[in-house]
Amino acid sequence: MKNIKVLGTGCANCRNTLKLIEDVAQAKGVDIRLEKIEDMKQIVAHGVMSTPGVVIDGKVVHAGGVPSRAKVESWF
């Protein structure tokens, strides 16, 4: 199971990213645990400077803007 965190302060792009990851994971039948991080300290602690950021199993894989569907698919 993959542990996925979406870092962002609640802008539309963050919600879209969350939904996109859910969709792709479901389509591929991958078991994930999705978490949304809105706390600024935690976001900053991950070293992300542009939101939304995506962290998989503790590693930042994306920052800034909604990732493309192809990029999300490459994570699973």
Place this chain on the structure above:
Amino acid sequence: MNPLAAGSLPASRAAWAATLAFLTAWVVLYASLTPIADAALALLPLTRGTHFAEAVHFFIYDTPKVLLLLTLIVFVMGVIQTFFSPERTRALLAGRREGAGNVMAAGLGVVTPFCSCSAVPLFMGFLMAGVPMGVTFSFLISAPMVNEIALGLLLAMFGWKVAALYLGLGLSVAILAGWVIGRLKLEHLLEDWVREMAQAANAEEAEVPEGMAWPERFAAGRHHVKEIVGKVWPYIIAGIAAGALIHGYVPEDFMASIMGREAWWSVPAAVLIGVPMYTNAAGIIPVVEALLAKGAALGTVLAFMMSVIALSLPEFIILRKVLKVKLIAIFAGVVAGGILLVGFVFNAVL
């Protein structure tokens, strides 16, 4: 990784061809704006010289021109931004001294992709990497103020001279205000957790993302157009329509006595009204155009525009997470002071 791996060559060619086709179509369209508008006008049963006909005329000429120029600038900016990720900009700024650092930060603020919702993580990221606070502020001031929408619309409506002036003055305010804030040594006015994190930051270098191949850059440009032009076009059309109405109906020197060059107090008044206001560049430009057309002085109007775009209540609320109230007040005061100066200099020189 080699971005131009042999296998991707046909795709790369297609992307270049599509981009060239787009640019060619753009040039052809732009060159034929006047004949098309003339033809469209000829179809309408209007007599030139009436207020209504003048308003329609203005609308038909301006709308396509503004949208075309905006599309091109936003596309080019989208491509340029792929060269400057926030991580790369931070690496360029880390360890810079004040002065040169302020100049670089203001310049990078123009070309680095920036969304005000990321202002706080960006601010923290810069500080933690050792970018001086004043230099960070130069970036935070220039990024929203000198944006592609403002530049594109100014270029389309007032020509390259006014657009270049706006760019130069915006950069000057960002450099100067950031430098002043740095000189004031206000680090104690950062929120406590911010200072703790900035000090505790380990020197571990964050990865700078790899460079992209050109097809990806073009795709980013297209995406940028879709995201920005796709969102602001209704405002622009509504704005031009409002401008067109004023154009035809309100007397030419309507604003001259209130916002003309002789009324020195109009500059501070414009800044005071502009600071708490929040709208994006697309929303403010039609207002700017209407004011200018009716005799308001350019310095006063640009000062108004800068204070609306660069400073706003929502931004202060976002920054409150990292700055104490006193620092926000100083930040607003210094930037407003710079804008004020710009307005006065402009009105005196032009």
